[in-house]
Amino acid sequence: MTAIENYIAPTSLEQAVELLAAGEATILAGGTDLMPQSHAGRVKFKPTLMNIRRIPELKGIALDGGWLRIGALATISELMAAELVRRHCPVLAEAGDHFASGQIRNAGTLGGNICNASPAGDTLVPLLVLDAQAELVSKPNGSLRTRTLPLAQFFTGPGRTRREPNELLAAVRIPVPPPGSIARFYKFGTRPALDISAISIGLAGVLRDGRLSQVRVAFGAVAPTPLRGTATEKALEGKRLTPETIAAAALAARDEINPISDVRASAWYRKELVHNMTKRMLENVAAAGN
Amino acid sequence: MSLQQEIEFTLNGVPTRVRVPVDMSALDMIRSVVGLTGTKYGCGEGECGACTILLDGVSVNACLLFAVDCDGRSVTTIEGLADDPIGQKLEKAFVEAGAVQCGFCTPGMVMQSRALLAKNPNPTREEIQRGIEGNLCRCTGYVKIVDAVAAAARAKE
Numbered sequence: 001m002t003a004i005e006n007y008i009a010p011t012s013l014e015q016a017v018e019l020l021a022a023g024e025a026t027i028l029a030g031g032t033d034l035m036p037q038s039h040a041g042r043v044k045f046k047p048t049l050m051n052i053r054r055i056p057e058l059k060g061i062a063l064d065g066g067w068l069r070i071g072a073l074a075t076i077s078e079l080m081a082a083e084l085v086r087r088h089c090p091v092l093a094e095a096g097d098h099f100a101s102g103q104i105r106n107a108g109t110l111g112g113n114i115c116n117a118s119p120a121g122d123t124l125v126p127l128l129v130l131d132a133q134a135e136l137v138s139k140p141n142g143s144l145r146t147r148t149l150p151l152a153q154f155f156t157g158p159g160r161t162r163r164e165p166n167e168l169l170a171a172v173r174i175p176v177p178p179p180g181s182i183a184r185f186y187k188f189g190t191r192p193a194l195d196i197s198a199i200s201i202g203l204a205g206v207l208r209d210g211r212l213s214q215v216r217v218a219f220g221a222v223a224p225t226p227l228r229g230t231a232t233e234k235a236l237e238g239k240r241l242t243p244e245t246i247a248a249a250a251l252a253a254r255d256e257i258n259p260i261s262d263v264r265a266s267a268w269y270r271k272e273l274v275h276n277m278t279k280r281m282l283e284n285v286a287a288a289g290n
Numbered sequence: 291m292s293l294q295q296e297i298e299f300t301l302n303g304v305p306t307r308v309r310v311p312v313d314m315s316a317l318d319m320i321r322s323v324v325g326l327t328g329t330k331y332g333c334g335e336g337e338c339g340a341c342t343i344l345l346d347g348v349s350v351n352a353c354l355l356f357a358v359d360c361d362g363r364s365v366t367t368i369e370g371l372a373d374d375p376i377g378q379k380l381e382k383a384f385v386e387a388g389a390v391q392c393g394f395c396t397p398g399m400v401m402q403s404r405a406l407l408a409k410n411p412n413p414t415r416e417e418i419q420r421g422i423e424g425n426l427c428r429c430t431g432y433v434k435i436v437d438a439v440a441a442a443a444r445a446k447e
C-alpha cells in the first residue's frame with residue numbers, strides 16, 4: 001500500500017525546493033518510469049508526492065551565453081523538435097529518434113531520464129559526450145542555491161545519482177559545440193521501437209584537417225552507470241582517422257568496458273558489438289569528413 | 291486507503307471533476323471512475339498503446355500517466371473522436387480497409403493515428419509505420435491498419 005500522505009503540484013521552483021527542504025518527497029515528472037516502478041513495488045513512495053510539471057522555470061530550451069540550457073521538463077519529443085537542439089546538438093535529437101515510442105516520447109522528460117539514472121538511459125550517452133552539466137537547485141537555509149555538476153560525475157549506480165534529496169534537477173547545460181564539431185550516437189536493440197539498449201555508443205569531438213581533438217566517447221548499458229571511455233578517447237586524441245587509428249580505438253573500446261550478461265545480450269556479445277560499432281562509427285566520421 | 295485528491299479537467303470537451311487516489315493511473319480513472327471504457331487496458335506498462343489518449347492534444351499512454359496530472363488539462367479519449375472530422379475519417383477508413391479484427395487495439399490505433407495526422411496530414415507509409423510503432427496489434431499484421439490511415443489521410447472532408 002502507498003504511504004503518500006500529501007500531494008502537491010507546486011507552481012514555482014522556489015515553492016518546490018522549499019517543500020524538498022521540509023522533508024523528503026517523491027518527485028513526479030512524466031511518470032513513465034515512476035508509474036511502472038511503483039506498480040512493480042520497485043519504488044516506494046515517500047510521504048509527499050510532488051508533481052513538478054506545473055513549474056515554469058523547469059521548462060524551455062534557450063541559449064544562455066555559450067551554453068544551451070534545456071529545462072528538466074523538456075519532453076523527448078520537444079528535444080527532437082527544438083530548432084536550437086537540432087542546430088547545436090543534433091546528436092541529442094537523433095538519440096530521441098530511437099527512444100521508446102511516440103506516446104512515451106511525448107510524456108517522458110529529459111530530467112526524468114537523467115534522474116532515473118538507468119545505465120541504458122538513451123539521452124545520457126549523448127549528454128556525456130556533449131560535456132553536459134546538471135543544474136541542481138535547493139534552498140538549504142532560507143536562500144536559493146544552484147550548483148552545477150558535470151554529468152560525468154553525476155551517476156553513481158543504477159538509479160543512483162549525486163543529487164541530494166533536497167535538490168531538484170532544474171536543467172541541463174551544454175557548452176555550445178565549437179565549429180568543426182562532430183557527434184554520433186548509436187543504439188543497438190533487437191527491434192526498432194520500444195526497445196531498451198543492449199549497448200549504446202556516443203562520440204564527439206572536433207575534426208580539423210582530418211585530425212580529431214577534444215575527443216569524448218561514452219558507452220551505455222555496459223556498466224552500472226553510463227560511462228566515459230577514457231582509453232578510447234586517448235587512442236583517438238589528436239590523431240588522424242587512419243585505418244590503424246580506428247582499429248586501435250575499437251580495440252581500446254572493447255577492452256575498457258566490462259559488461260554483464262543479461263536477457264538483452266551476453267557480455268561477450270556486448271564487447272563484440274562495441275568493438276564493431278565503434279569501428280563503424282569512426283569509419284563513417286572519416287568518410288563523411290564531418 | 292490511498293490519499294485522495296480532487297481534480298478538474300476537460301474530458302472530451304466536457305468540464306469534469308473527480309476524486310481520485312493520488313497514485314491512480316489516468317487509465318483507471320477513465321475506465322473505473324469516469325466509466326468510459328473505450329480506452330483499453332492491454333499491458334499497463336507502456337508497451338502496447340491500447341490505452342492511448344490525447345493530453346492537451348498530444349498522444350500519451352494513459353496507463354503511465356498519473357490521474358492527478360490531468361488536473362487543469364484537456365483529455366480526449368476515443369469517445370471524444372465521434373464529433374471530430376479526422377476521427378470520423380479514420381473510423382470510416384478502418385471499417386472499409388478491414389483494419390479491425392478483434393478490435394482490442396483499435397481505439398489506441400485510432401487515437402495515435404489521429405495524433406499523427408494532426409502533425410503530418412499527408413504521411414508516407416513509412417511515416418505511418420513509425421507513427422504507430424508504440425501500438426501493438428495481435429490480429430491484423432498491420433498492413434490494413436496502415437492502409438486505413440493512408441486512406442483517411444487521402445479522404446476529402
Ligand SMILES: Cc1cc2nc3c(=O)[nH]c(=O)nc-3n(C[C@H](O)[C@H](O)[C@H](O)COP(=O)(O)OP(=O)(O)OC[C@H]3O[C@@H](n4cnc5c(N)ncnc54)[C@H](O)[C@@H]3O)c2cc1C
Pocket residue numbers: 026027028029030031032033034035036052072098099100101104107108109110111112113114115116120121122123163167168169170194195196197335336337354
Ligand atoms: C515501455 C517503456 C519504454 C521505454 N523506453 C525507453 C528508451 O527507449 N530509452 C530510455 O532512455 N528510456 C526509456 N524508458 C524510460 C522512461 O520513459 C524515460 O526514462 C523517461 O525519460 C523518464 O522521464 P519521466 O518524465 O517520465 O520520468 P518520471 O517517471 O516522472 O521520473 C523518473 C525518476 O526521476 C525523478 N525525477 C524526474 N524529474 C526530476 C527532476 N527534475 N529532479 C529530480 N528528480 C526527478 C523521479 O523522482 C523518478 O525517480 C521507457 C519506459 C517505458 C515504460
Ligand code: FES
Pocket residue numbers: 330331332333334335336337338339340341342351352353354
Ligand atoms: S495499457 Fe497502456 S500501453 Fe499497454
Ligand code: FES
Pocket residue numbers: 389390391392393394395396426427428429430
Ligand atoms: S485487431 Fe485484434 S489486436 Fe488489433
